Amino acid sequence: MAALDPVELAQDLIRCPSVTPAEGGALDLLQDVLEGMGFAVRRLPFSEPGTADVDNLYARLGTEGPNLCFAGHTDVVPVGDRDSWSDDPFAAEVRDGILYGRGANDMKGAIAAFVAAISSLKANGSNFDGSISMLITGDEEGPSINGTKKMLEALAASGEKLDACITGEPTNPREMGTMIKIGRRGSLNGFLTVHGVQGHTGYVHLADNAAERLVRMMNAVLDLELDEGSEHFQPSTLAISTIDVGNTATNIIPATAKAVFNIRFNDLHSGASLEARLRDVLASAAGEGARYDFDVRVSGESFLTPPGLLSDLISDACEAELGHRPELSTTGGTSDSRFIKDYCPVVDFGLVGESMHKVDEHAATADITALSQIYARVVTEYFARMGCADASA
Numbered sequence: 001m002a003a004l005d006p007v008e009l010a011q012d013l014i015r016c017p018s019v020t021p022a023e024g025g026a027l028d029l030l031q032d033v034l035e036g037m038g039f040a041v042r043r044l045p046f047s048e049p050g051t052a053d054v055d056n057l058y059a060r061l062g063t064e065g066p067n068l069c070f071a072g073h074t075d076v077v078p079v080g081d082r083d084s085w086s087d088d089p090f091a092a093e094v095r096d097g098i099l100y101g102r103g104a105n106d107m108k109g110a111i112a113a114f115v116a117a118i119s120s121l122k123a124n125g126s127n128f129d130g131s132i133s134m135l136i137t138g139d140e141e142g143p144s145i146n147g148t149k150k151m152l153e154a155l156a157a158s159g160e161k162l163d164a165c166i167t168g169e170p171t172n173p174r175e176m177g178t179m180i181k182i183g184r185r186g187s188l189n190g191f192l193t194v195h196g197v198q199g200h201t202g203y204v205h206l207a208d209n210a211a212e213r214l215v216r217m218m219n220a221v222l223d224l225e226l227d228e229g230s231e232h233f234q235p236s237t238l239a240i241s242t243i244d245v246g247n248t249a250t251n252i253i254p255a256t257a258k259a260v261f262n263i264r265f266n267d268l269h270s271g272a273s274l275e276a277r278l279r280d281v282l283a284s285a286a287g288e289g290a291r292y293d294f295d296v297r298v299s300g301e302s303f304l305t306p307p308g309l310l311s312d313l314i315s316d317a318c319e320a321e322l323g324h325r326p327e328l329s330t331t332g333g334t335s336d337s338r339f340i341k342d343y344c345p346v347v348d349f350g351l352v353g354e355s356m357h358k359v360d361e362h363a364a365t366a367d368i369t370a371l372s373q374i375y376a377r378v379v380t381e382y383f384a385r386m387g388c389a390d391a392s393a
Helices: 006-014 026-036 104-123 148-157 210-222 271-286 309-322 365-388
Strands: 040-043 057-061 067-073 098-100 131-137 164-167 179-181 186-195 237-244 256-265 291-300 327-329 346-348 362-364
Touching (some): 026 057, 067 104, 098 365, 164 365, 179 346
Parallel strands (some): 164 346
Antiparallel strands (some): 098 362
């Protein structure tokens, strides 16, 4: 089988309108391509009451360990204002060396680069004693309920073992090969609802102002000194997402006030430790007779894969292909690596993410080609060096 062109495969994937949670033909396309390369492919659909059904794919080439996995997602975010796009967002047009389309860098371009890398190695006659696998979900841009987390649980239950993983999320800020994510911050959302007594603004003694009590409580939250950062993480951050009292009148004291806030936290905290601290602060600031509800949802804990084998291999490959070594970082949002880290060492490395989720999302075709070459080097060197590898990344 001839080596695949990563740009052409990326175009084919983009032309599948897989807006989360729709499969859109993207997984069908991947299955056909991977089976043609000799991968054993399993589809892993999951559903849960109150959530959308999601299809997922796991493919493995080889049966022996070690098993080097590539993780990614074929689902994409909605296109937004379609009229603002220069082209049909699913046309996958190439102009002046730039591939345009929803998912070009987040992350169909990276999936195509990895598949093309393996096809190139096979075309060149490369053989490995271990296995190469792909863990592809259709639920990363959605609620992440019926995707990677359930796939990993099902695979582990069936005896499947991952030894190391690269997640192909866009990690480079502006230039290819400048950043690897060796960890991610955790994310905690706090939902505060304060209950008072509605009344006339001219008779405050007859009411209990929920808005004023909410302001005092949120001020206490904002005054929290979280941390000053750690060795590999920036300081944790707290941001208010919304404050709402639903009041359209100027002479009514509101009976209910709500606030939502988000904390992106580093490895000095856990979701549980932050929740306990927040509850203490809110109880102290609420005041006598306060009635309120506070709910916490943690979408992922912080994690760190210490610098080591995986980050070294990617850095070496970037230097060989691009002439520079990337920064090891933990900045940015979350990825499905937050689930994978419970099963094996994992790092994130993909394309330039500057246009992800934007109108006219795009990726340079040269970057897609370079990424495929970097992945090919990493795969080759991973299996060559496994005899002296340690358990870190």
